[in-house]
Every structure is written in C-alpha cells, then in structure tokens.
Amino acid sequence: MENLLFDNQDTLFMQKALDQARTALQKGEVPVGAVITYHGQIIARAHNLTETLNDPTAHAEMQAITAACDTVGGKYLDQCTLYVTLEPCLMCAGAIAWAQLGRLVYAASDPKKGFTLFQGTILHPKTSTTTGVLAEVSGRLLKEFFAGKR
C-alpha cells in the first residue's frame, strides 16, 4: 500500500540517506543514497557507486540490500525499512521484491525510470511503500548534479 504519511523518524532516517547521497555527489556519482533499518536501528548505509566501480548494478539500494542481508544473516528483509532518496528503478524494485522488504520509503519520484511506471505486481505484496519524505531536498541534489554535467 502506498501512502504519503510519514513521521519524524522517517524524516530522520531519510536525512541519513541524504547524507549518503551527498557523499555520492562528492564522488561525481548520481547522488542517490540509502539506509536500511531494522526495528529502528540503521543496519546498512550505501550510496550509488556505478561510476567509481564501473558497475551498472552498484545502485545504493542494491548495495544496501546486500549489506543488510549480511547483517541479518538471511536473504529476507521483511522486518526492515529501506529509505532511499530516489524512487527505485526496476532492477532495484526487483531486488526489493526478492528480499520481501517490509517497508519502502523514498523521497523524490523518478518519472523516467521509477518502478511505479510498471505499478502493480513488482514489489512483494507484503511491502508497504511511503513516498515524498524530504523529496524536495533529494530532488534539488539531483538537479544540482545534472546541472553540473551540462
């Protein structure tokens, strides 16, 4: 179920994801950051590293999922929340589905590559989704990056 309701804790964790996005920006990467929480504790932090690693799969979400699974010692994240500064792409949505993520919270929407373009059966039915947390800050960061590229 998608909703726009979020609380202070969501804002706090999205701030942490934005810190990751800023780190990506400093490295010349498309500024996307992610954190994964488990019962209110951060268990994974990651930022986009596709350029640095020459790896198209090195999105923030993918790395965060791998790290979080390592921490929980299993391949399901049904007790976890993923905070990410940009709407996940299809690849990341696929990974989120495989992980049976408990809750997805993202900031800015991605009207070009976002998974909601294919809305319906992509995420696992157990995963709840919240959007819009600090969307403006995240969007500004992305705009800044692409403006610098032109």
Next chain:
Amino acid sequence: MENLLFDNQDTLFMQKALDQARTALQKGEVPVGAVITYHGQIIARAHNLTETLNDPTAHAEMQAITAACDTVGGKYLDQCTLYVTLEPCLMCAGAIAWAQLGRLVYAASDPKKGFTLFQGTILHPKTSTTTGVLAEVSGRLLKEFFAGKR
C-alpha cells in the same frame, strides 16, 4: 528483437552456462548459470549464490554483469553477449538494461518471474534477444532441483 535462431557457438556458450548451473545445483542453489562473452571469448562466468551468500541479489546474471564490467573496465556491455540458462527476472533485466547489453541469449523461459511478462520497455532498445538455446536441458535441471526440495 527476439528470435529463436541460434548457432553452434550459442549452443557451446550455453553449455558453459549450464556447467555453471550444475555447480549451483551441487551447492543446493536454484540451478541457474551464466556466462558473458566479448567478441567470442568468455569474460565472465557465474552461478546463482543467493543461499550461500544469503543475498537475494546474487543471481547468476548480476554477478556475471559485475564481473564483465570489471573486465571491460566500463559499465556498458554493448559489445557483449550474456548467456543464461533461465529467463532473467525483472531485477536482472533491469541490470541488463543499465549495462546496455548487446545481446541476451537464454535457455528456459520463466513463465512466473520472467521479465517478458512485462515485455516492451524493460531492456535497452539496442539489446537483441535469443531464446530456447538448450532450453530442455536447463528446464530439466531446474525441475530436478525443485523435485528434490519437495
């Protein structure tokens, strides 16, 4: 463009991908294997390791893409062919799209999780697709695995 035409070289490389799938099977993994070629040379081999690594992103294709990008030193695989024993899922199709893969060849179809369920705009328009190479052998391997699980 999707087609069912393939040659001896495709069969040979799919055999190599099937070798990887068999290795996965020996480890108790869902038997899926992949190889990536660059101008007729194998530059990456991988098999599904989701159980071993406790990582839902550790599909054969994902690992092969990461390894191949490392070898070519870039994040695009437009000169490469990915041979995989099972139709890629949405996550892997997303990764294949980001990598702008030149050609995708897969054996068995996956009517439940295969990306062609969402046919159309998922793969990069430059990527050509061939299906059915050694599909029966690959399908048998998968059936064997799931039969053993019941």
